[in-house]
Amino acid sequence: MGEEKILFEVVTPEHTVLREENVDFVVVRRVEPEVELGSEIGIYPLHAPMLLRLPVAPVRYSKGGKTNYLVVAGGFLEVKDDRVVILSPAAEKVVTVDLKIAKIAEERAKRWLEEMAGKEEFDARAAEAELKRAMVELYKSAKPAE
Numbered sequence: 001m002g003e004e005k006i007l008f009e010v011v012t013p014e015h016t017v018l019r020e021e022n023v024d025f026v027v028v029r030r031v032e033p034e035v036e037l038g039s040e041i042g043i044y045p046l047h048a049p050m051l052l053r054l055p056v057a058p059v060r061y062s063k064g065g066k067t068n069y070l071v072v073a074g075g076f077l078e079v080k081d082d083r084v085v086i087l088s089p090a091a092e093k094v095v096t097v098d099l100k101i102a103k104i105a106e107e108r109a110k111r112w113l114e115e116m117a118g119k120e121e122f123d124a125r126a127a128e129a130e131l132k133r134a135m136v137e138l139y140k141s142a143k144p145a146e
Contacts, residue, residue: 004045004046004082005045006023006025006045006082007019007020007023007082007083007084008020008021008026008061008083008085009085010070010086010088010091011087011088012088013089018091018093020063022063023061023062023063023084024044024045025061025062026042026060026084027040027042027043027060027061028040028041028043028052028059028077028086029057029058030055031055043079045082046082047079049078049079049080051076051077051078052076054076054077054088055074056073057072058094059072059086069093069094070091070092070093070094071091072086072090072091073088073089073090075087075088075089
C-alpha cells in the first residue's frame with residue numbers, strides 16, 4: 001500500500017476556489033449547538049465517509065509540510081474515498097497575515113455591526129463576512145496548542 005493522500009476541493013456557486021491533490025490533512029470547524037464557535041475536526045487519509053455542516057470559519061490544510069489557510073462562509077463538507085469537498089456560498093484563500101491590521105479590521109467590523117444593526121440599508125452579511133475575515137487572520141496568527 002502506498003502513502004495515502006487526500007484530494008481537497010472548495011467549491012462556491014461561482015467557481016472552484018481550490019482543487020489540491022496530495023493533501024496530508026484538512027482541519028475544519030463544525031457547527032455545534034452547544035459550542036458557539038464549534039469544534040475542530042481533523043480529516044486524514046482513509047477517514048470514514050462523513051457529512052458536516054460548517055459555520056463561517058477558517059479552514060486549514062497541510063500539503064508537503066506547509067500549512068495553508070482559507071475562510072469559508074459556512075456550507076457543507078463531504079468526506080468520501082479520500083476526497084474532501086467543501087460546498088460554500090463563498091470562500092477565499094488567506095495569503096498573508098498582519099496581526100495588527102487583522103485586529104483593527106475585527107474592531108471596525110464589530111463597531112459597524114453594533115452601529116448599523118436594525119437599519120434598513122445595513123448589510124448584515126457583508127459585516128459578518130468582514131468580521132470573519134478578520135477572525136481568520138487572528139486565528140492564523142495564533143500558535144496551535146502543543
